[in-house]
Amino acid sequence: QLYYQVLNFAMTVSSALMIWKGLIVITGSESPIVVVLSGSMEPAFHRGDLLFLTNFHDDPIRAGEIVVFKVEGRDIPIVHRVIKIHEKENGNIKFLTKGDNNEVDDRGLYKEGQNWLEKKDVVGRARGFLPYVGMVTIIMNDYPKFKYALLAVMGAYVLLKRES
Numbered sequence: 001q002l003y004y005q006v007l008n009f010a011m012t013v014s015s016a017l018m019i020w021k022g023l024i025v026i027t028g029s030e031s032p033i034v035v036v037l038s039g040s041m042e043p044a045f046h047r048g049d050l051l052f053l054t055n056f057h058d059d060p061i062r063a064g065e066i067v068v069f070k071v072e073g074r075d076i077p078i079v080h081r082v083i084k085i086h087e088k089e090n091g092n093i094k095f096l097t098k099g100d101n102n103e104v105d106d107r108g109l110y111k112e113g114q115n116w117l118e119k120k121d122v123v124g125r126a127r128g129f130l131p132y133v134g135m136v137t138i139i140m141n142d143y144p145k146f147k148y149a150l151l152a153v154m155g156a157y158v159l160l161k162r163e164s
Helices: 002-027 135-142 144-160
Strands: 034-035 048-056 066-069 079-089 093-098 122-131
Touching: 002 048, 002 144, 135 144
Parallel strands: none
Antiparallel strands: 034 048, 048 122, 066 079, 066 122, 079 093
16 A cells, blocks of 8 residues: 555656656747746746746847846846847847836846846747736745745655555
8 A cells, every 4th residue: 555655656757857858849948837936027926926928939028028037146037028139240249138017128137237138038938927926935945944844745645645
């Protein structure tokens, strides 16, 4: 019985990983789902909104789009709107971002000496969202004891659940 419960738990975890990897392949984004962690994009997105991303490299970035980008030296991706595009004759595109709720552009967030983002900095572009669904993630990050308690309860449920 214990063997089947452990096997069931392993299958659940591996299924979740396969779904995640499948989403990465389908969307072209290294992180197809992200949570908005701050209020910098209000009123478009609020803290805790769950964003669905795509990142197709042949699709050009345009002003007004909401992108999720990573900056060298920062672990957490940032969700902001593209406000300016700088397109060169050779086809290279650089762009500037800003949070809708911020007073100034994001140059202060970029690494030192960087004035523009490039396509390589983009994790994905927002294609849809679910409001406030990501609050669970924020609560788990803000209160680590809650996270461990929730994981313990879920693990115990899977291991102790009886098959009928």
